[in-house]
Amino acid sequence: MIAFVPQADQLVTGADLVLALPELILVVASLVLLLLARGIRQSPVAGRVTVVAALAAGAASCWVLSRGATTGFAGMFAVDGYAQFFKVLVAAVLVVATLVARKTIAAEKIPHAEYHTLLLLAATGMMLAASSLDLLTLYLGLELMTLCSFVLVGIAVDRPASNEAAIKYFLLGSFASAILLFGISLTYGITGATDYATIAATLAERSLSESPLLFAAIGLVAAGLAFKIAAVPFHAWAPDAYQGALTPVAAFLASGSKAAGLAALGRVTLVAFGPEKDFVTPVLVVLAALSILVGSVLALAQTDVKRLLAYSSISHAGYALLGLIAGTPDGVSATMTYAFFYVFMTLGAFGVVIALGKRGESLDGYEGLAAQRPVTAALMLVFLLSLTGIPPTAGFAAKFVVIVAAVREGHVVLAVLAVACSVVSAFIYMRIAVLMYMKEPRQTAPARFPVALTAALALAALVTLIGGVLPGSLAQWAVSP
Secondary structure, eight states, X not given: OOOOOOOGGGSOOHHHHHXXXXXXXXXXXXXXXXXXXXXXXXXXXXXXXXXXXXXXXXXXXXXXXXXXXXXETTTXXXXXXXXXXXXXXXXXXXXXXXXXXXXXXXXXXXXXXXXXXXXXXHHHHHHHHHHBOBHHHXXXXXXXXXXXXXXXXXXXXXXXXHHHHHHHHHHHHHHHHHHHHHHHHHHHHHHSOOBHHHHHHHHHHSOOTTOHHHHHHHHHHHHHHHHHTXXXXXXXXXXXXXXXXXXXXXXXXXXXXXXXXXXXXXXXXXXXXXXGHXXXXXHHHHHHHHHHHHHHHHHTTOOBHHHHHHHHHHHHXXXXXXXXXXXXXXXXXXXXXXXXXXXXXXXXXXXXXXHHGGGGGXXXXXXXXXXXXXXXXXXXXXXXXXXXXXXXXXXXXXXXXXXXXXXXXXXXXXXXXXXXXXXXXXXXXXXXXXXXXXXXXXXXXXXXXXXXXXXXXXXXXXXXXHHHHSGGGGTTTOOXX
C-alpha cells in the first residue's frame, strides 16, 4: 500500500489561516447560529450576530492587507487590494441585507438563525471567489454562494411562488455550474494547470490561437461566470428568482452575487486568460451589448417592481462589463467603482420595496407616495436617479467612468449603445417617480418603518449621494488585480 505524504509547501499553515481571517469569521458566526438555532428561531439575536460578524470580517480584511499583499494556500488565495475591495463590499452588502430583512422575515415567520446562517455562508463564498487565484478554489467559492442562494430563494416554503422560483433557479444554476466545471476541465487539459499564473504563462509561451479547444474552454468559463452576474443570454433565471423570492433575498442576490461574479470575471479574464485578450474581448463585448440592450428593453414592459429591478440588474451587469472590456487598469478600476455604487443604489431601491410591503411590489402601489410619505418618496427618487445615471448621483459617475474606459480602447459603438439605452432606462425609472409625485394616492399610507430598515435606507442613500458629489473617492482604493 502506498501512503500519500503531503509536501511541506502543501500543508495549511497558521499564516494561511490568518490570511483567510475574514472568511473564518463568517464561518464561525454561521456555526454559532446553527448551534443556537433551536433557541433563537424567532429572535433578532441572529441578525445582530450577522451584522457584528460582517463588520468584523470587513475590518479583518483591511487588517490582513495592512500586513502586506501576499498569497497563501500554496498560491491559490490572494490578499491584495483587489480582494480587499470586494471583501469589504461583500461585508457591506451583508450588513445592509441583514438590516432590510428583519421586517420581512419576522412577518413571514422565517427561522432567523437558518436565514442568517445561509447569508453568512453565501457571503463567505463571495469573499473566497474574490481572493481565488485558482479555478478550483474559484469554483468552490461560487458554488458555496450559489447553493446557499438556492435555499434562500425557496426559504419561504409555504409560498408556491418561492418554491417555483427556487426550482427554476436550481435547475438553471446546475446547468451553469456544469458548464463552468467543463470549461475548467478543458482549461486544465490544454494548459496542465488550474492556477491563474501558470495558465497565463502557458498561453503566453505556446501558440494556442489555432486550438478550438482553447476557444471552447474560454467560452465555457465565461458562460459559467456570466450566469453569476445574470448577463444575457444567461439571464433567464433572474426575473423569476427575484419575483418569487422574498424581497430581501432578491436584494441580496441582485447586489452580492453581482459583485462576486464581477470580481471573479475580472481576475479570470485579465489574469488567467489575459494573453488571449483578442478572443476574450469580443466575448465580453457580446455579453455587455446584449445585457444592456435586452435588460433595458424588457424592463419597459414590467409592472411588477421586483421583475423590473431584475431586468435593471441585467442591464447594469452589461454596463459593469464595459470596464473589463477595456482590459486596462483604469478599466478594471472603473468596473470596481461601478460595482460599489451599484450595490448601494440597488439595495436602496429594494429596501423601499421591502418597506412598503406588498404595496411596493406593484407599480400602482407608488401612486401618491410623496403625499403620504415624502421622505420615503425622496429616497426612492434618489435611487431611481442613480439607477438611471443622472447627476449628481453615484449612478452617473459609475456609468461615466466605464463608458470613458470603453471609448479609450476604441469601443465607440458599444459606448453609443450604452448611452442610448441609458435614455431608454430613464423612462423605466422615471415613470415610478411620476406615480409618486404626480398621482393621487389610492391606498392607505404605509406604516412607519423599523429602525433597522430606516438605517439601511439612510446608509444606501448617503453612499449614493456622496458617490455622485465625490466620484473620485474610490479611485485609489479600486485597483486592478
